[in-house]
Amino acid sequence: MTRIQVTVYEGRFIHSVEEYKLEYFSGCVGVDEQGSIAFVDREAANAHEAVRKQGISEASVEIINESQTEMGFFFPGFFDTHIHAPQFPNNGIFGDSTLLDWLNKYTFPMEASLKDTKRAKEVYSKVIETTLSNGTTTASYFATNDAGATKILADEAMRQSQRAFIGRVCMVRNTPDYYQDESDEAAHESDLKIVDYVSKLDPKRELVCPILTPRFAPTCTESGMKWQGKVAVEKDLPIQTHLSENDNEIKWVGELYPNYRSYTDVYDKCGLLTERTILAHCVHLSEEERTILVQRKSGVSHCPVSNSSLTSGECPVREYIDKGIKVSLGTDCSGGFSPSILSIARNAQLVSNHRVMKSKDNHQKLSFEEVLSLATLGGANVCNLAHKLGNFQAGKKWDAQFVDLSKGAPRVFSWAIPDDQTEKLKYLAQKWLFNGDDRNTTKVWVNGKLVVNK
Numbered sequence: 001m002t003r004i005q006v007t008v009y010e011g012r013f014i015h016s017v018e019e020y021k022l023e024y025f026s027g028c029v030g031v032d033e034q035g036s037i038a039f040v041d042r043e044a045a046n047a048h049e050a051v052r053k054q055g056i057s058e059a060s061v062e063i064i065n066e067s068q069t070e071m072g073f074f075f076p077g078f079f080d081t082h083i084h085a086p087q088f089p090n091n092g093i094f095g096d097s098t099l100l101d102w103l104n105k106y107t108f109p110m111e112a113s114l115k116d117t118k119r120a121k122e123v124y125s126k127v128i129e130t131t132l133s134n135g136t137t138t139a140s141y142f143a144t145n146d147a148g149a150t151k152i153l154a155d156e157a158m159r160q161s162q163r164a165f166i167g168r169v170c171m172v173r174n175t176p177d178y179y180q181d182e183s184d185e186a187a188h189e190s191d192l193k194i195v196d197y198v199s200k201l202d203p204k205r206e207l208v209c210p211i212l213t214p215r216f217a218p219t220c221t222e223s224g225m226k227w228q229g230k231v232a233v234e235k236d237l238p239i240q241t242h243l244s245e246n247d248n249e250i251k252w253v254g255e256l257y258p259n260y261r262s263y264t265d266v267y268d269k270c271g272l273l274t275e276r277t278i279l280a281h282c283v284h285l286s287e288e289e290r291t292i293l294v295q296r297k298s299g300v301s302h303c304p305v306s307n308s309s310l311t312s313g314e315c316p317v318r319e320y321i322d323k324g325i326k327v328s329l330g331t332d333c334s335g336g337f338s339p340s341i342l343s344i345a346r347n348a349q350l351v352s353n354h355r356v357m358k359s360k361d362n363h364q365k366l367s368f369e370e371v372l373s374l375a376t377l378g379g380a381n382v383c384n385l386a387h388k389l390g391n392f393q394a395g396k397k398w399d400a401q402f403v404d405l406s407k408g409a410p411r412v413f414s415w416a417i418p419d420d421q422t423e424k425l426k427y428l429a430q431k432w433l434f435n436g437d438d439r440n441t442t443k444v445w446v447n448g449k450l451v452v453n454k
Contacts, residue, residue: 079379229271
């Protein structure tokens with residue numbers, strides 16, 4: 001039997017070639033055995049012609065033909081750049097709380113309970129299964145402070161073949177006694193255990209990668225954060241944390257760190273702001289803080305559902321984009337109630353509309369193309385992975401989802417669809433963004449491997 005060397009996907013494609021704009025085309029994408037895109041052909045009449053043009057023997061080719069799926073298209077896999085895996089059971093539970101009291105009432109007890117490894121496996125297997133089913137091919141996870149449970153999250157990501165940044169959460173103060181590291185030294189030891197474990201699990205960091213995770217400045221010490229900044233350089237590690245989510249949080253940071261100019265300055269002086277740093281929320285940054293992010297090339301994970309649910313504020317995404325700050329999208333489960341980046345993109349557009357209603361500045365509005373770009377190529381840029389992920393360019397990895405609007409919720413009438421192929425795809429993309437859900441994502445691939453098939 002001849003070995004399959006190339007898989008050719010034939011059909012309609014939507015992706016973002018440059019940030020904040022979508023490209024629509026019909027054609028073929030060829031993917032090699034390593035899961036890399038070998039060629040993109042927008043001209044061939046069909047997959048067979050595309051294969052002949054490449055000089056590839058058809059005997060070594062598998063063709064996945066979706067060209068007859070009238071309401072279907074291939075779309076890059078989503079990036080969720082901020083998600084708390086252990087909070088997944090709490091999705092939708094807020095009470096009347098805002099950020100700081102919500103942490104103490106709901107979040108810390110739930111996270112601490114996952115020290116039970118049986119419970120951790122149950123929760124982590126389900127959160128990865130669910131996010132993959134929603135089209136998320138790359139996720140940046142906050143786990144808990146427990147190293148044993150965090151290893152289970154890494155194991156599950158490998159087992160289910162989701163790209164994942166795995167972060168053991170560092171907390172040495174200002175959390176309940178039952179849920180914090182004993183000391184900076186104990187935290188360092190646990191961090192290194194996870195870095196070592198995940199690195200051995202996937203030495204090339206092709207799927208899973210350790211990420212240093214100081215929860216946020218109030219739960220960390222200055223010396224501890226400086227240690228993490230140093231280790232990030234020594235071991236070539238990404239970093240994730242929270243920044244400027246809530247007014248009371250910002251005031252608290254000012255009280256805890258009176259010798260720093262701002263919340264952002266704390267992280268900057270501790271060496272935590274690099275081009276591989278993911279900063280969740282960033283709702284209330286001053287102009288000086290924004291300039292620091294540009295200089296350090298650190299990225300923002302915009303979490304509109306969480307920010308609305310906890311009444312934290314409305315992130316000025318347009319202003320960040322105009323300034324040259326990298327922006328992506330995060331679910332922030334369970335501050336955010338939905339594990340779907342599609343839902344987050346929808347709400348990012350609506351939050352921008354609310355900023356317009358207040359400011360009367362229509363420039364603040366994000367288009368449907370922009371929020372879908374933030375969900376894919378924007379995420380790749382924030383994760384410093386745009387050289388290998390985020391769209392369907394040759395040389396990048398085939399991380400993709402197939403979207404079929406004949407399934408699930410959207411009611412799409414064939415006679416209402418424009419005849420022009422580009423306009424048709426724009427129409428379908430908008431229907432998907434505002435009416436779609438996980439039922440429309442019928443197939444998902446990571447690194448060329450089919451991981452979801454509904």
